[in-house]
Amino acid sequence: MNLVYSGKTKDVFQLDNGNYLLKFKDDCTGKDGVFDPGENSVGLTIEGVGDVNLRMSIYFFEKINAAGIKTHFVNANLADTTMEVLPAKVFGKGLEVICRNKAVGSFIRRYGALIESGADLPSYVETTLKDDEKGDPLITKDALVAIGVMTEEQYDDLKAQTQKITKIVADDLKAKGMELYDIKFEFGYAPDGTVMLIDEVASGNMRVYKDGEYVEPMKLNELFFA
Numbered sequence: 001m002n003l004v005y006s007g008k009t010k011d012v013f014q015l016d017n018g019n020y021l022l023k024f025k026d027d028c029t030g031k032d033g034v035f036d037p038g039e040n041s042v043g044l045t046i047e048g049v050g051d052v053n054l055r056m057s058i059y060f061f062e063k064i065n066a067a068g069i070k071t072h073f074v075n076a077n078l079a080d081t082t083m084e085v086l087p088a089k090v091f092g093k094g095l096e097v098i099c100r101n102k103a104v105g106s107f108i109r110r111y112g113a114l115i116e117s118g119a120d121l122p123s124y125v126e127t128t129l130k131d132d133e134k135g136d137p138l139i140t141k142d143a144l145v146a147i148g149v150m151t152e153e154q155y156d157d158l159k160a161q162t163q164k165i166t167k168i169v170a171d172d173l174k175a176k177g178m179e180l181y182d183i184k185f186e187f188g189y190a191p192d193g194t195v196m197l198i199d200e201v202a203s204g205n206m207r208v209y210k211d212g213e214y215v216e217p218m219k220l221n222e223l224f225f226a
Contacts (some may be wrong), residue, residue, distance in 0.1 A: 001013035001014065001015060001021060002010060002014045005127070008022050008027060008029060008042045008116075009024070009025050009027050009028065009029070009042075009050075009053075009200075010023055010025055010050075010200070011023040011025070015084065018083050018087060018189070019074060019085060019087060020084070020085050020086075020087060020108075021082050021083070021084055021085075021201075022082060022083045022084075022085060022199075023080070023081060024050035024051070024053055024054045024082070024083070024200075025050050025080050026045050026046055026047055026048065026049050026050045027044075027049075028040045028042065028044050028046055028049060028204050028217065029042060029047050029166065029204070030042075030044050046217060046218055048218065049203075049204060049217055049218060049221075050081050050226075051078065051081050051085045051222075052202070052203065052217075052221035053114075053200055053202035053203060053204050053217075054076060054078060054081055054082075054083060054200075054202070055078065055221070055225065056201065056202045056203055056221060056224065056225075057076070057083065057201050057202050058073075058074075058076045058083070059100055060080075060165075060169060060172075060201035060202075061073035061197075061201060062169070063168060063172075064132055064165055064168060064197060064201070067164070067168060069164060069165060069197065070190070070194055070195070070197070071158070071196055071197040071198070072085040072086040072087075072088050072188070072195040072196055072197070072198045073085060073086075074086060075170070081168075081185040083200075085198065086190070086196075087191075088116075088128075088188035088189060088190060088196055088198050089185065089188055089189055089191075090198075091149050091150050091154075091188065091189065092144075092147075092149040093129070093130060093131070094129070094130030094186070095127055095128070095129060095130065095133075095149070095150075095186070095187060096127070096129075096130055096136065096184055096185070096186055097116040097125060097126070097127050097128075097130045097142075097158060097162050097185045097186070097187055098125070098126050098127075098128070098182055098183070098184045098185075098187070099123055099124070099125050099162050099165075099166040099182065099183055100121045100123070100124045100125075100126070100181070101120070101122060101123060101166070101170065101179075101180055101182060102119065102121060102126075102179075102181040102182065103115050103116070103117060103118060103119045103120075103121055103182050104117060104120055104182065104207060105181075105182060105207060106117060107121075107124075108127075108184070116146045123163045123166055123167070124161065125159050125162050126138060127139055127140075127141075127144065127158075133146065137154070141159075143156045150189075154189065154193070154195050157195040158163040158187050158195050161187070161195060161197065162185060162187075164186060165185065165197060165212060166180070166183055167184060167203070169201065169206070172224075173208060173224070174179055176213060176223060176224060176226075177210060177211075177223075178208050178209065178210045178220070178223065178224075179208065179209050180206060180207075180208055181207040181208065181213070182206065182207045183200070183205060183206040183207070184205040184206070185197060185201070185205070186198050186199035197204055203217040203218075203221050203224070204217050206220075208216045208220050
């Protein structure tokens with residue numbers, strides 16, 4: 001295998017069959033030792049989180065694929081904490097998509113003067129460029145199209161898929177007595193330009209509450225798979 005990229009929460013290797021292998025790490029995004037899926041740097045390491053993030057990713061990728069939404073998931077190996085994925089190009093130099101059902105985290109830090117913390121949001125979708133030096137700046141649909149990162153059709157597909165996937169995740173959590181406040185995704189596109197969900201769908205990328213209390217990633221995994 002050839003290491004092609006070492007990321008915050010996983011390493012990426014190229015396989016001989018043309019696919020890629022993601023090796024999940026125990027690192028989480030956050031700040032000052034506090035987990036935050038909206039942060040753009042590693043803030044803490046939680047032993048075993050790579051394994052449980054992979055387990056949850058397998059569960060949701062299979063469910064999302066079954067719903068007819070295209071993803072890069074091929075298969076996974078829990079013993080090695082790895083996941084084989086289809087080749088996909090990222091939009092620009094990388095694009096993150098956050099879907100928000102509640103006003104918390106970086107959203108409330110930006111707009112807290114205009115909305116109360118925890119207020120309902122209509123599965124609000126926002127996109128940010130993956131750029132650590134600039135703090136992952138927000139970018140609008142018009143800007144993404146204007147600078148050639150994606151077409152209008154690709155953005156519309158990305159937004160629709162984001163909201164559909166968020167509902168799948170939220171419904172599963174609701175059935176287990178938990179509420180999804182927000183979740184972060186990454187999208188790329190296939191050689192034919194088709195938008196597809198990439199990266200992972202795991203507790204490390206979502207903010208979940210139970211009975212009004214925030215659920216830590218490892219606790220979330222325990223509750224989810226109980």
